Amino acid sequence: MDNEAFRNALQALADAQYARDAAPEVRRANAFGALFVGTDLDVDFYLSIAGTVLRETESGVETISDLARTLPILAWASRQFPELVPFLPARQSGDADCPGCMSRGTIHHVTCPTCSGLGCCSARARC
Ligand SMILES: [Zn+2]
Numbered sequence: 001m002d003n004e005a006f007r008n009a010l011q012a013l014a015d016a017q018y019a020r021d022a023a024p025e026v027r028r029a030n031a032f033g034a035l036f037v038g039t040d041l042d043v044d045f046y047l048s049i050a051g052t053v054l055r056e057t058e059s060g061v062e063t064i065s066d067l068a069r070t071l072p073i074l075a076w077a078s079r080q081f082p083e084l085v086p087f088l089p090a091r092q093s094g095d096a097d098c099p100g101c102m103s104r105g106t107i108h109h110v111t112c113p114t115c116s117g118l119g120c121c122s123a124r125a126r127c
Contacts, residue, residue: 003051006087010035010049013081028056037077040110045073068116075105075117088118095120 014035017026021036025044029036032054034046046054053064053073064070071089078084097103098121100114111117 006051007049009083009087010047010051013083014049032061035077035081037073037080045076047073047077071116071118072111072113076111079106079117091118091120092122095122097121 014029014033017035018030023036025036025039028044029046032046032048033050034048034054037045037047039045042057044056046056048054048063051065051070053070055062055064064073074084075088078088098105098112098115098119101107101112101119103119105112105115105117105119112119115121
């Protein structure tokens with residue numbers, strides 16, 4: 001992945017989100033230097049410009065940097081912001097369609113836990 005291109009794309013998306021959306025989560029995203037991705041079970045998720053995931057609960061903010069936990073959030077973000085799709089791991093020849101989500105990447109609009117939202121299975125996606 002081209003980290004500079006990723007950071008630039010993320011910064012542009014975060015700036016545009018901040019300009020058009022006054023939601024409290026978007027205001028906090030700006031303070032974090034991040035893009036607000038969404039809320040799941042009262043947990044707010046952000047993608048930081050540095051490429052980490054910020055997970056905010058009532059208890060505070062946790063920074064997540066391991067690929068296994070950041071990939072589903074990047075996949076979730078890319079469904080809302082297609083500009084991020086090029087930064088998802090590319091499907092490799094030999095990867096199999098995900099049986100958990102029928103290769104859609106989501107199950108009832110939730111990121112597929114089997115393939116992390118990629119729609120295919122490989123050692124990378126831990127299927
Ligand atoms: Zn799946």
